[in-house]
Amino acid sequence: MYVKKPTEDEYIVNGHDLNDIRNIIERRVCKAMQEILPVTLNYDGCKICTQDIYALSLKHLRPIYVQVGSIILQKTLKDEEIYEVVKESAEQVYKSPNHT
Numbered sequence: 001m002y003v004k005k006p007t008e009d010e011y012i013v014n015g016h017d018l019n020d021i022r023n024i025i026e027r028r029v030c031k032a033m034q035e036i037l038p039v040t041l042n043y044d045g046c047k048i049c050t051q052d053i054y055a056l057s058l059k060h061l062r063p064i065y066v067q068v069g070s071i072i073l074q075k076t077l078k079d080e081e082i083y084e085v086v087k088e089s090a091e092q093v094y095k096s097p098n099h100t
């Protein structure tokens with residue numbers, strides 16, 4: 001199945017914009033990747049591996065969907081847990097990258 005880039009209007013339901021409902025884990029995974037990947041030994045820096053590590057990490061972390069602009073009182077997921085998942089995902093991708 002070909003996945004195309006979504007357009008904004010595909011997320012409008014009954015006139016309400018659902019683009020503002022975001023998985024807050026995504027940004028935390030990006031932050032962890034920005035810190036971890038440059039210091040891991042086997043990171044080749046390519047787009048495919050970077051995207052695969054991101055997707056694999058998110059697959060292993062339960063999403064937390066919130067309305068943009070809302071206030072999160074308590075982090076239910078520790079940074080350490082996210083870093084651990086990113087590290088494991090990176091190792092897995094380095095072992096069998098989706099390119100030669």
Ligand SMILES: [Zn+2]
Nearest residue numbers: 044046049097
């Ligand atoms: Zn690569």
